[in-house]
Amino acid sequence: MTPFTPFASLAGGILLGLSAVLVMALFGRIAGISGITTGAVPGRRDNWSWRIAFVGGLVAAPLLILSVTGEPVQQTVPGNLVAMAIAGLLVGFGTITGSGCTSGHGVCGLARLSTRSLASVVTFMIFAAATVFVLRHLV
Incomplete structure (x- = not known):
C-alpha cells in the first residue's frame, strides 16, 4: 500500500505547476517531458540547452533529497523487465500518437483549456x- 503523503504531494504539485508556468513564460513551450527530452538531443530542436537543464534537474532532484534528508527517494519498480520494456514502448507509442505525454496534456493542456488535451487525458x-x-x- 502506498503511504498517504499530503504535504510532499502538495509540494510536488506546486513545484510541477511552477515549472510548467516558468517553461511557458520563459520559452513559450509546453512542459511535457516527452517533448523536452526529445528536444534535448543536440541538433533536434532550437534552444536545447534549457531542455538539458530541465532533464538535469529531474536527475538531480533525488540526489538533492538524499543529501538533505540522508535517505534515498523510495521508488518501487516491478521486477519483470520484459513487461517494463513493453510498457515503455507502449507509452512511447502513445506519446507519439497523442502528440504529447501525460504531463504535457494533463498539466499544461488542461490548464490552457485545450480540447485535444482533454480528449487525450480522458483516453x-x-x-x-x-x-x-x-x-x-484478472491476471
Whole structure:
C-alpha cells in the first residue's frame, strides 16, 4: 500500500505547476517531458540547452533529497523487465500518437483549456484504469 503523503504531494504539485508556468513564460513551450527530452538531443530542436537543464534537474532532484534528508527517494519498480520494456514502448507509442505525454496534456493542456488535451487525458485515464483493473483482478 502506498503511504498517504499530503504535504510532499502538495509540494510536488506546486513545484510541477511552477515549472510548467516558468517553461511557458520563459520559452513559450509546453512542459511535457516527452517533448523536452526529445528536444534535448543536440541538433533536434532550437534552444536545447534549457531542455538539458530541465532533464538535469529531474536527475538531480533525488540526489538533492538524499543529501538533505540522508535517505534515498523510495521508488518501487516491478521486477519483470520484459513487461517494463513493453510498457515503455507502449507509452512511447502513445506519446507519439497523442502528440504529447501525460504531463504535457494533463498539466499544461488542461490548464490552457485545450480540447485535444482533454480528449487525450480522458483516453489515457480510461486505459490506465482498465490496465489497473486487468492487472489487479484478472491476471
